[in-house]
Amino acid sequence: MIHPSKIIKELGIAPLKKLGQNFQVDVHAVENVAAFIDPAARVLEIGPGLGAWTEVFLQRGHEMVLVEKDRTLARRLREVYATNTKVQVIEGDFLEQQIDAEPFAACNAAIGNLPFYVTADLLLKIICDAQQIHQALFGIQYEVAERLAARGGSSLAIALACQGEISIAGKIGRNSFFPVPNVDAAIIRFERRANIARPHLRTLLKAAFWGKRKPLRSALAKNPFFAEDAAATGWPARLAAIPERLQPLMAQRADDLTAAEFCELYDFLNAGK
Numbered sequence: 001m002i003h004p005s006k007i008i009k010e011l012g013i014a015p016l017k018k019l020g021q022n023f024q025v026d027v028h029a030v031e032n033v034a035a036f037i038d039p040a041a042r043v044l045e046i047g048p049g050l051g052a053w054t055e056v057f058l059q060r061g062h063e064m065v066l067v068e069k070d071r072t073l074a075r076r077l078r079e080v081y082a083t084n085t086k087v088q089v090i091e092g093d094f095l096e097q098q099i100d101a102e103p104f105a106a107c108n109a110a111i112g113n114l115p116f117y118v119t120a121d122l123l124l125k126i127i128c129d130a131q132q133i134h135q136a137l138f139g140i141q142y143e144v145a146e147r148l149a150a151r152g153g154s155s156l157a158i159a160l161a162c163q164g165e166i167s168i169a170g171k172i173g174r175n176s177f178f179p180v181p182n183v184d185a186a187i188i189r190f191e192r193r194a195n196i197a198r199p200h201l202r203t204l205l206k207a208a209f210w211g212k213r214k215p216l217r218s219a220l221a222k223n224p225f226f227a228e229d230a231a232a233t234g235w236p237a238r239l240a241a242i243p244e245r246l247q248p249l250m251a252q253r254a255d256d257l258t259a260a261e262f263c264e265l266y267d268f269l270n271a272g273k
Contacts, residue, residue, distance in 0.1 A: 004050055004178045011072055020115025021070070022177040024052040024139075029176070029187060031056055033169040036189050037109045037135050044104060044133070046094045046112035046122060049073055051080065053111055053139075058086065065103045067094045095121055099130045108132055113139035116181075120156050123148075127163050127190060128202065136190040139172060145186035153255045155205040161259035162201060164192040201266050203229040208254035208262070216257070217250040235269045243268070 004023035024030075034056050037043065041062060048054045048066045050073065057064060063086045068074040074091035081087035088103055095118070097104060110126050110133045119140050126133055140148075147153060149168050151161040160166050169189040174181050203225055211219030220239055226232040242250060246268060249261055 004052075007050055011076065020117045021049065022113075022179060022181050023050050024113055024172070024176060025178050026172075026176040027052050027056055029170045029172045030137075030139075033137055033187055033189065034060060036137060036169060037062070037111070041109035041135065042107045044107035044110045044126075046110065046126065047115060048077060049113070051077060053113060054087075057111065058084070062086070062109075064088070065090065065107055067092065067097065069093050095125060099125065100132075104130070105132060108134050110136040111138065113185075116141050116144075116183075119144060123156065123160060124202070127160050127192075131192075131197070134192045136188075137169065138188050138190070139185050140188060142171065142184040142186040145188050148188060152258055155202070155209040155254075158257075158259050158262050159202055159205055160190070162198065162263055163195065164190055166190055196263075196267070198263065198266050198270075200229055200231040200270075201262070203232050204235075204266050204269070205254075205262065208257075212254040214253065215251050216254055219254060220250075231270075238269045238271075 004025060008023075030053055037057070037060075039060065039062075043057050043062045043064045045054055045057070045064055045066045048068055049070075054064065054066060054077075065088045066077055067090045068077055069092060071091060074089060077089045081089065090097070090103070099105075110130070112122075114122050123138070123140075126136065145168050148157050148160060148166045151157055151166065167189050168186050170187040172185040172187065174184050177185075207220055207223035207225045208216055210223050210225065221236075226235050246265060249257060249265060
């Protein structure tokens with residue numbers, strides 16, 4: 001594997017902090033977990049950069065769609081894979097892509113060494129919004145991975161846990177990157193479970209964690225988010241008639257509730273719609 005420093009020097013560029021560019025030098029951790037992705041999966045890669053993860057999955061025979069925001073790196077990827085019919089390169093910000101349209105609609109797995117500064121937004125879009133994605137492997141900051149694997153304590157952890165199983169599949173030391181970041185990374189594994197679509201669950205989570213130091217009853221009563229979501233206009237009335245079985249939840253703080261409890265509350269708020 002050619003060291004990233006040599007490639008970017010040849011390209012006449014430098015790693016961009018604003019894009020969170022830390023290029024992976026050692027891919028052994030990725031190779032060790034790549035088999036978690038179904039061999040027949042069509043793989044979406046977010047932020048392939050210089051193609052370190054890309055090569056691992058191409059060697060396994062996957063068809064791949066690569067989304068790269070950096071114009072120079074996207075151009076290089078198109079040149080490198082110009083004759084490879086299994087690779088399609090999209091230049092642009094993944095957060096601005098229409099994920100229910102081609103070529104994304106046909107992808108059923110996702111991978112990527114995610115920039116730390118937009119990890120939450122990327123995970124929400126790919127795991128909560130892109131329901132066609134059934135499996136994923138992502139490199140993220142190690143401390144964030146630990147919180148997500150705990151399946152609670154934050155709106156992000158709850159939102160992802162309601163979609164499927166999140167676990168830590170491996171660790172990537174900071175010295176495996178160039179430039180070297182200030183923190184270690186982990187590879188998280190996602191497996192979607194068959195579940196009920198809850199498209200407005202994030203509105204409930206924003207409201208609950210907006211006042212997370214308050215009892216849920218108080219946080220939901222005073223939050224500003226229900227008014228911003230047409231689907232939530234009837235929720236205050238439903239909360240006023242909360243059944244006895246859910247009353248104990250209303251006395252707890254948001255970070256004390258499990259994903260299953262939030263799903264139960266959401267389903268009550270939307271009953272009859």
